[in-house]
Amino acid sequence: MKSYKFLLAGLHGLERSGKKDIILDFSNTKKAMPSAMIGLISQLSPEISYLFVAPEDKKLASIFKKNCWEFHILRQPFDDIPKSVSGSTSLIHVMSSKQVHLAVDQVLRTILTAVPGVGRPQLQALEWSLNEVVDNVFNHGGSRNGAYLEATIFKKKRVVEFVVGDSGKGIPESMKRIGIHNAPEALSQSIKEGVTSNKGYNKGNGLFGTSQIAMKSKGHFLMDSGYARLFYNRMNNSVSSSSEKIPFSGTLVHWSVGLDDPDLLKNALVFEGKSHEIYFDFIDKTFDHDEDHYTIFVRDRIGDISTRAGGERFRNLVENLAAAADDGGGVIISFADISVISSSFADEVFAKLAEKRGEEWLRRRVLVQRANDVIQGIISREIASRLRQTN
Numbered sequence: 001m002k003s004y005k006f007l008l009a010g011l012h013g014l015e016r017s018g019k020k021d022i023i024l025d026f027s028n029t030k031k032a033m034p035s036a037m038i039g040l041i042s043q044l045s046p047e048i049s050y051l052f053v054a055p056e057d058k059k060l061a062s063i064f065k066k067n068c069w070e071f072h073i074l075r076q077p078f079d080d081i082p083k084s085v086s087g088s089t090s091l092i093h094v095m096s097s098k099q100v101h102l103a104v105d106q107v108l109r110t111i112l113t114a115v116p117g118v119g120r121p122q123l124q125a126l127e128w129s130l131n132e133v134v135d136n137v138f139n140h141g142g143s144r145n146g147a148y149l150e151a152t153i154f155k156k157k158r159v160v161e162f163v164v165g166d167s168g169k170g171i172p173e174s175m176k177r178i179g180i181h182n183a184p185e186a187l188s189q190s191i192k193e194g195v196t197s198n199k200g201y202n203k204g205n206g207l208f209g210t211s212q213i214a215m216k217s218k219g220h221f222l223m224d225s226g227y228a229r230l231f232y233n234r235m236n237n238s239v240s241s242s243s244e245k246i247p248f249s250g251t252l253v254h255w256s257v258g259l260d261d262p263d264l265l266k267n268a269l270v271f272e273g274k275s276h277e278i279y280f281d282f283i284d285k286t287f288d289h290d291e292d293h294y295t296i297f298v299r300d301r302i303g304d305i306s307t308r309a310g311g312e313r314f315r316n317l318v319e320n321l322a323a324a325a326d327d328g329g330g331v332i333i334s335f336a337d338i339s340v341i342s343s344s345f346a347d348e349v350f351a352k353l354a355e356k357r358g359e360e361w362l363r364r365r366v367l368v369q370r371a372n373d374v375i376q377g378i379i380s381r382e383i384a385s386r387l388r389q390t391n
């Protein structure tokens, strides 16, 4: 994390000397973390064209591609960027405040399909914090190049890590408005409840809530901005901020959230002594629902029905939506406009759910609609076959 700052210092030097073409040569790079890469990419100047040399290390080169770092350094048109369908998301460039919700939705959709058993309060905590941090870029930043955002999902550890970087004026500069002129102090103040440089318009809860969500879920929290860094030390549960020799010309917020505490939202988002309630979230916004059922249209997820990995994503989504529904409700899977499915899809989704959660759960919580006889037959056959093998 320290060393990306040396690279930044070099880049700023070249920029100041008026260079218009800069080669970013990663051929000898052995390791690259999302936080450092977003720190770097968010600082690239729109006026300079960058050339890119890929790492010689094959594995690292593929990480550069998969995370779209290479594409963003070269600023290729968005259509050329492959959409990540794997378990983690790739770097997203948010160019205006209107795009914030699109980026947040994309990240949440990936999380819902990548990790089974994520409770709704945890999802709401992720959605809230991501929205707040990306929103800040457009509220306070004056960034010359929007916001860069990357989420990394650690399925086994059940942790999601976020990095958001911008090239705006930075927290120390914006906090001068309320008379704070010391950079480390500005960072310390910015994560306190109710501290804002924009009284009357903002509440000052975004970074406070986000840092609480990270800390209370045993995650990480770090910010680089101007000549300061703020760091949460998990070992002794303390926050410290220090001044830095090399500045970050903008704001970088790096935090991670554990997914397993159902009380996270209730305990972390407490404003003026009251738990913050969320009445309308990504799930409500995205999935058709009546009082107690969420509907998934298979035709909307065609990409999931041809491979086992796709089937697994679909199954995770079903489990998460079933958990999000009220106890008496569940999920409707609609096969409208679908004439046939593969046995492997039926096995991945229906048979594995029957095996994991029991046939009774599947019958009660997952309703199949508009499935023709062929589809019904394949589903029943796959359930029976898997249950026969395990019994």
Ligand SMILES: Nc1ncnc2c1ncn2[C@@H]1O[C@H](COP(=O)(O)OP(=O)(O)OP(=O)(O)O)[C@@H](O)[C@H]1O
Residues within 6 Å of the ligand: 132, 136, 137, 139, 140, 141, 166, 168, 169, 170, 171, 174, 175, 190, 191, 195, 196, 197, 198, 201, 202, 203, 204, 205, 206, 207, 208, 250, 251
């Ligand atoms: N990306 C950023 N660029 C510059 N300044 C920032 C940025 N993010 C936060 N800040 C500064 O930190 C302060 C605290 O941020 P925080 O999100 O906690 O509160 P807020 O945005 O002012 O209010 P709220 O989030 O409740 O609407 C902001 O008022 C602003 O001065």
Ligand SMILES: [Mg+2]
Residues within 6 Å of the ligand: 132, 135, 136, 139, 202, 205, 206, 207
């Ligand atoms: Mg805010």
